[in-house]
Amino acid sequence: SINEMLSKLREELTKRRNILQKDGKKHAVALGAETDTASNVSLQKAAELLMEGTGNLMHHLIAHLDKEETHCMPLVAQYLTKTEINDLVGKIMGKRSSELMSQILTMAVQNLNDQDRDDMVKYM
Numbered sequence: 001s002i003n004e005m006l007s008k009l010r011e012e013l014t015k016r017r018n019i020l021q022k023d024g025k026k027h028a029v030a031l032g033a034e035t036d037t038a039s040n041v042s043l044q045k046a047a048e049l050l051m052e053g054t055g056n057l058m059h060h061l062i063a064h065l066d067k068e069e070t071h072c073m074p075l076v077a078q079y080l081t082k083t084e085i086n087d088l089v090g091k092i093m094g095k096r097s098s099e100l101m102s103q104i105l106t107m108a109v110q111n112l113n114d115q116d117r118d119d120m121v122k123y124m
Helices: 002-031 033-079 082-094 098-111 114-123
Strands: none
Touching: 002 033, 098 114
């Protein structure tokens, strides 16, 4: 899981920090090239853990959005009027910070096709 991977990454980084703090600069100088190699391996492992966690997060987010679109939205359309939907969307979007709204709108402009972008703006 993502939490397990982040926990492993946190443990690895804490371990490396503790080693460097404990042994200080003498440790780094004594190991020379070995320290550089060990650091590169640790950084590579950290990067791999982050990539794996990001992939898992993306997979779960896409599955969540698919369920929302296929199960929730038809029910919303069935039980709420267009005015109620517009009011609900307005309340949800109105509680977002301006920074988050800027990110959402930028993402929409960059990634949605013309029709989807128009639909998004229409319901805001």
